[in-house]
Amino acid sequence: MEEVVTGDNVSMNTLEDLQFQNTYASLPDVFHERVKPTPFPNPYLVSVNPAAAKLLNIDVKEWTRPEFAEYFCGAKLLPGSDPIAMLYSGHQFGHYVPQLGDGRAILLGEVRNQKGERWELQLKGAGLTRFSRDGDGRAVMRSTIREYLCGEAMHGLGIPTTRSLCIVAGEEVVWRETPEPGAMLLRMAPTHVRFGSFEVFYYRRQHEYLKTLADYVIEYHYPHLVGEENGYARLLHEVAVRTGHLVAQWQAVGWAHGVLNTDNMSILGLTMDYGPFGFMERYDPTFICNHSDHHGRYSFQNQPDIGYWNIRALARALSPFVEEADVNATPEVYEKAMTGKYAELMRAKLGLVEAHAGDDKLVTDLLNLMDSSRADYTTLFRVLGTIRQVSSTVPSEFRDQFLHREACDDWTARYRERLRAEKSDDAERQARMDHVNPKYILRNHLAQRAITQAVQQKDYSEIDRLLNLLSDPFTEQLGMEAYAAPPPPGEPSIIVSCSS
Ligand code: AMP
Numbered sequence: 133m134e135e136v137v138t139g140d141n142v143s144m145n146t147l148e149d150l151q152f153q154n155t156y157a158s159l160p161d162v163f164h165e166r167v168k169p170t171p172f173p174n175p176y177l178v179s180v181n182p183a184a185a186k187l188l189n190i191d192v193k194e195w196t197r198p199e200f201a202e203y204f205c206g207a208k209l210l211p212g213s214d215p216i217a218m219l220y221s222g223h224q225f226g227h228y229v230p231q232l233g234d235g236r237a238i239l240l241g242e243v244r245n246q247k248g249e250r251w252e253l254q255l256k257g258a259g260l261t262r263f264s265r266d267g268d269g270r271a272v273m274r275s276t277i278r279e280y281l282c283g284e285a286m287h288g289l290g291i292p293t294t295r296s297l298c299i300v301a302g303e304e305v306v307w308r309e310t311p312e313p314g315a316m317l318l319r320m321a322p323t324h325v326r327f328g329s330f331e332v333f334y335y336r337r338q339h340e341y342l343k344t345l346a347d348y349v350i351e352y353h354y355p356h357l358v359g360e361e362n363g364y365a366r367l368l369h370e371v372a373v374r375t376g377h378l379v380a381q382w383q384a385v386g387w388a389h390g391v392l393n394t395d396n397m398s399i400l401g402l403t404m405d406y407g408p409f410g411f412m413e414r415y416d417p418t419f420i421c422n423h424s425d426h427h428g429r430y431s432f433q434n435q436p437d438i439g440y441w442n443i444r445a446l447a448r449a450l451s452p453f454v455e456e457a458d459v460n461a462t463p464e465v466y467e468k469a470m471t472g473k474y475a476e477l478m479r480a481k482l483g484l485v486e487a488h489a490g491d492d493k494l495v496t497d498l499l500n501l502m503d504s505s506r507a508d509y510t511t512l513f514r515v516l517g518t519i520r521q522v523s524s525t526v527p528s529e530f531r532d533q534f535l536h537r538e539a540c541d542d543w544t545a546r547y548r549e550r551l552r553a554e555k556s557d558d559a560e561r562q563a564r565m566d567h568v569n570p571k572y573i574l575r576n577h578l579a580q581r582a583i584t585q586a587v588q589q590k591d592y593s594e595i596d597r598l599l600n601l602l603s604d605p606f607t608e609q610l611g612m613e614a615y616a617a618p619p620p621p622g623e624p625s626i627i628v629s630c631s632s
């Protein structure tokens with residue numbers, strides 16, 4: 133096929149032109165199982181994400197070919213791919229499970245794009261593997277749509293994450309509480325290695341493989357550490373920093389993962405394995421998005437502590453090669469990165485450029501007010517930008533969100549004083565705040581509408597609409613006001629659990 137050269141001097145190719153380099157598959161057999169996906173009958177494309185396709189240099193014309201759905205539901209293998217299921221273990225809800233592994237996700241292989249970036253292509257819902265345990269190896273369309281959309285929503289928000297290429301469905305029914313249509317998600321990341329990928333070899337006392345994995349991760353993903361003294365300790369501390377920054381970003385945007393087991397923690401500090409996640413709507417620090425999390429271990433407000441717990445678990449797994457002092461210092465490295473980043477992000481959400489003593493309290497007092505009023509987290513920060521320093525009134529869109537209007541007025545007076553202290557310019561500040569306080573997030577009822585239309589009517593247009601909207605969540609888009617609004621009052625909250 134003729135190559136199409138784009139403006140970035142990158143040529144767009146056919147699927148068969150993808151350049152595979154299967155580095156993880158070439159690790160010793162103990163790291164994975166070679167296994168082919170189990171396809172669906174009569175596969176068809178539900179949605180494709182042009183931004184992710186561009187990362188692979190796939191030409192837009194490719195997704196009109198029937199082979200597109202065949203390749204991404206495992207009916208055909210892409211030339212050069214070497215599919216495997218990866219081994220890992222992990223701590224689930226605080227308890228060590230000696231073997232997990234990809235029970236339904238199959239790594240098709242790693243593609244190198246024209247910029248030299250390496251992207252693993254992983255097909256989730258691709259059928260049984262050696263690690264499936266009691267599972268069926270499948271994913272329901274409902275959870276596939278949620279992961280597809282949220283991965284891209286997080287990317288749009290500037291939060292590190294796995295990416296989503298496409299969803300493929302077919303004639304396949306998957307049983308959960310009831311029969312549901314199945315689907316497969318093609319997700320991408322430079323690597324899907326998790327904390328649990330290390331833990332499995334630590335607890336099996338297979339230190340030679342632990343070292344192989346650390347060397348692998350350094351070679352391909354932390355190459356500046358190759359041959360460095362204390363390379364493993366530095367790797368550990370860099371992962372701690374990335375994890376701290378990631379958790380701070382979740383807290384600042386008001387998002388909860390729902391299942392922060394160590395097997396869902398990326399070695400690159402990416403958000404991964406989307407399940408019963410949730411964006412907070414009404415501010416509530418005790419928010420638990422996972423219906424199965426009875427004790428709230430993974431509640432919104434616990435995420436920073438869970439990040440600490442998890443990075444300590446990774447430090448323990450790397451302890452055979454890292455000095456005790458560096459192992460012990462790791463949680464503090466995480467803590468410092470997390471708290472520092474959180475303070476920076478919250479200051480930016482308030483439109484503050486300078487750091488002043490008392491900023492933390494200004495933030496905490498606002499959050500406490502929001503908590504007592506159950507104000508919508510996203511819209512409240514968005515309208516905060518409309519506050520002017522010299523005005524006798526507080527904008528009603530802001531003030532009306534609080535039950536205690538006088539407390540809101542007192543807080544606003546302090547905020548104005550703080551803005552004056554750094555000679556803030558109202559218009560410039562609002563423009564800046566609009567780039568950090570999103571207008572649109574993946575609200576549960578929006579995702580649910582896309583899911584209902586897809587599952588009940590085979591109408592996938594809402595998925596594409598949300599994908600497009602959430603790729604640029606900071607810019608007001610014409611005719612999309614309803615997508616920014618909180619759910620109508622009285623609407624029952626949507627319960628999400630692990631049964632995906
Ligand atoms: P998750 O909660 O999705 O992160 O998955 C935890 C573990 O259970 C991983 O090892 C998954 O691969 C496995 N798992 C989850 N759902 C299924 C399923 N339907 N079939 C097989 N394995 C599954």
Ligand code: MG
Pocket residue numbers: 395396405
């Ligand atoms: Mg997982």
